Amino acid sequence: MGLFSSNRAVWLGLILAFAAIPLIPGIPDFWITLWDYIGLYSLVAIGLVLLTGVGGMTSFGQAAFCGFGAYTTAVLTSQFGFSPWLTLPFSLATTGLAAFLLGLVTVRLSGHFLPLGTIAWGISIYYLFGNIEVLGRYDGISGLPPFTFFGHSLIDARAIFYLIWLCVLLAVILSLNLLDSRMGRAVRALRGGSQAAESFGVNIPRVKLVVFVYAALLAGLSGWLYAHMQRAVSPSPFGINAGIEYLLMAVLGGSGYVLGGVLGATIVIVLKDHLQNILPKLIGADGNFETIVFGILMVAVLQLSRNGLWPLVQRLLPKPAEKTVDESAPALALRTMPERGALLLEVAKARKQFGGLVAVNDVSFAVKAGEIVGLIGPNGAGKSTTFNLLTGVLAATSGSIRYRGEDIAGLKAEAIAARGIARTFQHVKLVGSMSLLENVAIGAHLRSGAGVLGSMLRLDRTDEARLLREAARQLTRVGLGAHLHKPAASLALGQQRIAEIARALCLDPALLLLDEPAAGLRFAEKQQLAELLSQLRSEGMSVLLVEHDMDFVMKLTNHLVVLDFGEKIAEGSPAEISVNPVVLEAYLGGVE
Amino acid sequence: MNATIALYLAQDGIINGAIYALLGVTLVLVFAVTRVIFVPQGEFVAWGALTLAALDAGSVPGTAWLLVVMGIAATVLDTLRQSKTITLHAIGGMVVKDIALPVLLLLAVQAIAPGKPALWISVLLTLALIIPMGPLVYRLAFQPLADATVLTLFIAAIGVHFALIGLGLVFFGAEGFRTTPFIAETFRVGVLAIKGQSLAVLGVTAMLLAGLYLFFERTMLGKALRATAVNRLGARLVGIPVRSTGRIAFALAAAIGALSGMLIGSLTTIYYDSGFLIGLKGFVAAIAAGLASYPLTVMAALGVGLLEAFSAFFASAFKEVIVFSIIIPLLIWRSLKAPHSDEEEE
Numbered sequence: 001m002g003l004f005s006s007n008r009a010v011w012l013g014l015i016l017a018f019a020a021i022p023l024i025p026g027i028p029d030f031w032i033t034l035w036d037y038i039g040l041y042s043l044v045a046i047g048l049v050l051l052t053g054v055g056g057m058t059s060f061g062q063a064a065f066c067g068f069g070a071y072t073t074a075v076l077t078s079q080f081g082f083s084p085w086l087t088l089p090f091s092l093a094t095t096g097l098a099a100f101l102l103g104l105v106t107v108r109l110s111g112h113f114l115p116l117g118t119i120a121w122g123i124s125i126y127y128l129f130g131n132i133e134v135l136g137r138y139d140g141i142s143g144l145p146p147f148t149f150f151g152h153s154l155i156d157a158r159a160i161f162y163l164i165w166l167c168v169l170l171a172v173i174l175s176l177n178l179l180d181s182r183m184g185r186a187v188r189a190l191r192g193g194s195q196a197a198e199s200f201g202v203n204i205p206r207v208k209l210v211v212f213v214y215a216a217l218l219a220g221l222s223g224w225l226y227a228h229m230q231r232a233v234s235p236s237p238f239g240i241n242a243g244i245e246y247l248l249m250a251v252l253g254g255s256g257y258v259l260g261g262v263l264g265a266t267i268v269i270v271l272k273d274h275l276q277n278i279l280p281k282l283i284g285a286d287g288n289f290e291t292i293v294f295g296i297l298m299v300a301v302l303q304l305s306r307n308g309l310w311p312l313v314q315r316l317l318p319k320p321a322e323k324t325v326d327e328s329a330p331a332l333a334l335r336t337m338p339e340r341g342a343l344l345l346e347v348a349k350a351r352k353q354f355g356g357l358v359a360v361n362d363v364s365f366a367v368k369a370g371e372i373v374g375l376i377g378p379n380g381a382g383k384s385t386t387f388n389l390l391t392g393v394l395a396a397t398s399g400s401i402r403y404r405g406e407d408i409a410g411l412k413a414e415a416i417a418a419r420g421i422a423r424t425f426q427h428v429k430l431v432g433s434m435s436l437l438e439n440v441a442i443g444a445h446l447r448s449g450a451g452v453l454g455s456m457l458r459l460d461r462t463d464e465a466r467l468l469r470e471a472a473r474q475l476t477r478v479g480l481g482a483h484l485h486k487p488a489a490s491l492a493l494g495q496q497r498i499a500e501i502a503r504a505l506c507l508d509p510a511l512l513l514l515d516e517p518a519a520g521l522r523f524a525e526k527q528q529l530a531e532l533l534s535q536l537r538s539e540g541m542s543v544l545l546v547e548h549d550m551d552f553v554m555k556l557t558n559h560l561v562v563l564d565f566g567e568k569i570a571e572g573s574p575a576e577i578s579v580n581p582v583v584l585e586a587y588l589g590g591v592e
Numbered sequence: 593m594n595a596t597i598a599l600y601l602a603q604d605g606i607i608n609g610a611i612y613a614l615l616g617v618t619l620v621l622v623f624a625v626t627r628v629i630f631v632p633q634g635e636f637v638a639w640g641a642l643t644l645a646a647l648d649a650g651s652v653p654g655t656a657w658l659l660v661v662m663g664i665a666a667t668v669l670d671t672l673r674q675s676k677t678i679t680l681h682a683i684g685g686m687v688v689k690d691i692a693l694p695v696l697l698l699l700a701v702q703a704i705a706p707g708k709p710a711l712w713i714s715v716l717l718t719l720a721l722i723i724p725m726g727p728l729v730y731r732l733a734f735q736p737l738a739d740a741t742v743l744t745l746f747i748a749a750i751g752v753h754f755a756l757i758g759l760g761l762v763f764f765g766a767e768g769f770r771t772t773p774f775i776a777e778t779f780r781v782g783v784l785a786i787k788g789q790s791l792a793v794l795g796v797t798a799m800l801l802a803g804l805y806l807f808f809e810r811t812m813l814g815k816a817l818r819a820t821a822v823n824r825l826g827a828r829l830v831g832i833p834v835r836s837t838g839r840i841a842f843a844l845a846a847a848i849g850a851l852s853g854m855l856i857g858s859l860t861t862i863y864y865d866s867g868f869l870i871g872l873k874g875f876v877a878a879i880a881a882g883l884a885s886y887p888l889t890v891m892a893a894l895g896v897g898l899l900e901a902f903s904a905f906f907a908s909a910f911k912e913v914i915v916f917s918i919i920i921p922l923l924i925w926r927s928l929k930a931p932h933s934d935e936e937e938e
Contacts, residue, residue, distance in 0.1 A: 056742055068844065077865055103925050111744045116879055117923050119631075119872065124916035131909040251747060287761045295755025299748050303736045306744065306791055 002451060007318045015169065022158040030167070032157040036406055037231060038262075038269045039164035043222040045249040045261035046171050047215030052247070052306075053255025055211045056191035057107065060243040061118035062127040064556045065216040067238030068095040069223030071129065072143040074233045079134075084147050084228045086460065095220025099213045107208035112362060122240040129235040134357045140234025147228050160229050167225065168262065171218055174456040178214075181455030181464060185395040185442050187211050189431050193442075196429035199391055200507055201417040201446035210452055241291075246527060254308025256433070263310050268294070302475040319451065322485045323437060325472040329465035333446045335420055335508050337540045342544050345390070346542065350399035350409070352385055359385040361566040362399065367511065367559075372533060372543040374574075377563035383546045384426055387513055390544075391423050392416040401509070415453075418446055422509035424500035426516050426546075432489030436499055439488050441471035443506025479528055486547050494520040505536075512536070512543045518552050528554050562586070596783045600794035601901040607790045607859065608873075609799040609897020611852050615874025616881070616889040617804065618848045623883050624821035625841040628734055629746045634871025635756040636849025638864060640722055641857030642760075643850075645769035647705055647714040654763025655696075655721045656701045657766035662728045669732060690728070697721065711772060719850055726759075726846030727839035734842075735835060753868065768866075770856030793855045800848065801890065817841060869893060873900070880922050 006055060016305055022032050044062050052058045071093045073087040084092075106117045130138040147154040147163060151535045154160040178184050186207045189197035196203050213247035226268040227233050236242075245268060253264025275290035283289055309415050338344055345367040352360040360382045367373045388394040394415040401409040408416055422443065430439045444467045475481055479497050483491060488499065497517055504512055514533075518526050526549070530578060533556060547553050553560070562570040562577060568575060577583055615633055622630040639655055645654035667686040671678055709717070733752045737745055776786030808814040820827040820837040828834050833916060849871075853862065856870070877896050881888035896915060903914040 054741070057827075058747065102920070105920055109923060109926065110745055111881075113879065113923060113926065115743070115746055115918060116629065120876065120916040120919035123869075123872070127910070127912040127916075131913070244754060247747065247750070248754075283762055285765065287758075287766060289758050289762060291754045292758030292762070295751045295753065295758065298751030298754065299733045302740070302744055302748050302751070306740070362676065429635045 001461055010318050022161050029157050034159055036164050038266050039168045040222045040226050041260040041265035042168050043171055044246045045265045045580055046218045047218035047256055048250035049261040051211055052196045052250055055187050057116040058358055059118040061122040062219045062246045063238045064122050064240035065095050065219035066223035068098050069220030070227040070233045071135055073227045076142055077145055078141050091224040092217055092220050093520040095216050096213055099216030103209045108205055122243045126235050126239040142232035144231045169554050172258055174584045177456050181460055182448055182450045182457050183452050185438050193429055198413045200443050201414045248294055252301055254310030257310040260308050260310030277354040325468050326465040329469040332466050332470050337510055338369040342369045343460040344369045346402040348391055351397045354395045358566050363568045365561045367542050367544055369542050370540050371558045372537055374557035374560045375546045381563040382566040420510040422504035422507040423513040424504055426514055430488040430496055433487055435485050436488050437471050437484040440475055440503045441467050443503035444470050472549055474505045478502045514545045518549045599784050601905055605898035605901030607793050608726045609894035610793050611856055612874045612877050612887050612896050613893035614797055614852050616733050616869055616893045617878035617886050618845045619878045620889055622845050623843050625817050626838045627742050629749055631749045632756050633845055633849050634867030636846045637853040637870050638862055638867030640850030640853025641862040642764045643718045644714055644854045648772050650706050650708040652702050652705050656698045658763055659721055660695040660698055664692045666690050692710045723843055723847045724848035726842035730839050730842040757865055764864045768861040768863040771863050773858035789858050805895050807828040808816040
């Protein structure tokens with residue numbers, strides 16, 4: 001991240017050196033053509049990096065999206081006489097629309113159904129291209145016009161080189177910008193952190209769809225360029241094998257890194273060119289024997305270096321600078337807090353049944369503004385399920401949950417977050433590879449409206465600075481100010497729990513739901529946490545707390561609700577609860 | 593279209609559907625036990641048919657050589673991977689089992705093949721050559737990735753498919769082959785001509801499905817596989833070796849793949865890359881059943897077979913488009929049925 005903001009000179013130098021390659025006398029045309037292809041494939045691979053490596057969705061159908069871009073411009077230029085330049089919006093529109101419709105169906109599916117679906121459409125679109133009369137069936141469409149530039153036609157490999165690589169450069173910059181933004185964090189949270197992101201207002205299906213369409217658009221762009229470089233289209237480059245090769249590029253290069261896509265494309269194309277010369281001679285027959293090497297390579301990379309080869313290259317490059325937090329950025333707007341003592345949350349006969357099992361059985365309790373309420377009970381009492389009902393992760397079977405006078409039972413997690421209820425998780429849900437600062441900034445997702453396009457074009461910087469400043473402020477407040485730029489996974493579990501509290505505070509909540517925040521903390525850390533919570537209470541925040549450490553709970557809370565086997569067995573002040581015989585029996589067993 | 597054509601198409605559809613059912617059931621099985629979405633299943637189908645065809649023609653099939661190569665690769669890699677802990681005894685075991693046996697098999701095939709062996713001997717030889725490849729593929733590609741996500745395993749499976757397709761081209765060439773049918777006679781029932789091979793397909797499929805059912809319901813090994821499918825950690829805790837259940841699942845996949853290939857080899861011409869599409873149609877069925885239910889997979893597979901047969905009649909050019917596009921509405925249906933996608937693994 002921030003690749004282009006720092007070390008600008010180094011990168012500019014690398015780019016200029018690369019741009020000079022075609023000008024070097026004596027470099028054979030053939031090499032330049034190879035680089036042209038690498039550029040075309042890089043575009044697709046960059047999209048896949050975002051989709052697979054960052055977003056955790058896999059597609060074997062990217063070649064089909066190239067086909068949409070290529071065939072659109074082929075039909076428009078050959079049959080309707082359009083200039084190649086003018087067809088770009090149409091190529092992108094058809095690709096985008098196809099991706100949008102396919103994505104609408106598939107991105108909601110979990111894990112492996114998406115790639116399976118992409119294989120199926122990858123195959124069926126190939127046969128579709130090959131059987132439609134207008135598209136020239138399996139022969140395709142030939143005799144397409146080349147690009148022209150001020151009267152020069154870009155037929156020459158050296159001429160189109162610049163057009164292709166300009167597109168690659170733009171794709172890299174836009175992709176890096178996107179990842180380094182509010183929406184980018186949401187995309188990066190798709191892998192392993194989507195439930196947490198959802199409870200801070202990230203609309204997960206929409207984010208998935210956005211990445212999916214963006215990856216397809218890059219493929220469509222590649223197809224558009226390809227059509228006028230080859231000046232012909234036919235179904236075979238858009239079939240399933242090409243789709244698999246694109247994925248190989250992303251895996252090989254390093255599927256979490258934008259530039260890994262370019263690296264992967266380079267390796268695959270160069271290797272393919274060599275193998276196609278050597279292998280048939282070695283074996284003594286014609287055929288696509290390179291698939292043997294590619295297949296083995298794919299498995300070997302997954303076995304030996306699951307993050308691909310880019311991390312190895314990255315070591316040779318200057319280190320990207322750490323994110324800076326602009327302390328002077330204006331603070332984010334604050335929510336109007338409810339008046340102290342007002343009824344904030346009112347749960348009435350909330351019930352959750354899983355088949356025959358009643359996990360939460362008609363539980364009622366209330367939380368007043370400016371109180372810390374403890375929800376306690378033995379394991380399996382229904383505490384976490386109650387949390388999930390309150391935050392919209394699960395829908396209540398019956399009963400009502402009123403928050404600031406409004407019934408929120410049945411609302412989605414995002415909608416509940418928008419109303420000012422923030423939570424932490426019993427099992428920490430941070431994105432391990434992302435810095436603590438960025439993890440926590442996801443908490444403030446709803447406090448900015450920066451969109452995808454704005455982020456790509458860097459129009460979001462004021463907003464972004466405010467979000468990061470808020471994240472840094474909350475982290476400092478919970479005592480993690482020294483670890484802002486460390487990857488979340490490098491912290492101790494107790495610290496990760498505290499980071500989750502900072503993330504929840506970033507939402508600017510009126511009600512904070514904490515699921516076992518003190519678990520795994522040392523004594524001193526527990527004391528600090530208790531101080532922090534008391535301080536929040538004095539500022540008017542309300543807290544609902546699930547916790548097993550009775551000492552911690554008794555000292556801190558104003559009111560306790562005790563659950564056992566899904567039912568509320570008692571409630572009252574800590575002093576009352578500590579002598580309540582029913583509670584003692586639930587915890588310690590009956591007194592015979 | 594008249595009744596005769598409809599009956600003929602239905603027969604065709606059911607035969608293909610039976611093959612897809614076998615493959616679909618195996619895919620569900622392999623996925624459940626190992627979490628691998630085993631795309632290369634199709635390659636075993638093609639290799640089964642092509643190996644039988646080679647033996648039919650009196651030549652030594654490439655798979656006999658390939659098995660030796662794979663055995664050597666597995667021995668070397670397993671030794672390297674566990675170089676610190678492996679015992680000489682274990683290496684010796686692998687040399688005997690993975691190298692010496694395949695070499696013996698190769699020598700046997702070289703001795704038997706030129707005499708154009710009887711069909712049943714060819715079938716047994718084919719099975720002997722293909723079945724060990726299943727566990728070998730598992731050891732080479734998937735065992736080191738056992739802790740990886742479904743997605744990673746899937747990508748690896750695609751890599752294996754790519755490699756095997758290329759190897760198929762090396763060992764069998766680009767030419768297509770047909771095999772001798774198990775039952776050459778054709779029976780007439782009213783207007784309908786029923787190929788004996790069709791009956792063989794249905795009979796073998798029914799027997800295999802029944803066999804699988806008994807294996808999973810009645811045998812300890814079958815129950816161990818099911819236990820692994822339900823909960824890998826739990827299975828390990830009660831002492832089921834998860835690695836060998838993976839190998840067994842892959843051996844079953846190879847066996848069923850090779851048998852399917854030998855069954856359809858006489859009904860359609862098989863090329864080195866024909867298996868991919870055949871296997872994927874098994875997938876369409878498996879997906880329709882949510883990669884979970886065996887009986888639903890069989891029903892869906894028959895549906896895929898019928899859809900294919902009838903679309904081949906009405907819109908032959910778009911046959912594949914129709915069969916593979918059906919997956920989109922199926923996925924919509926799946927996504928409506930399970931609207932809450934569970935938290936993905938990392």
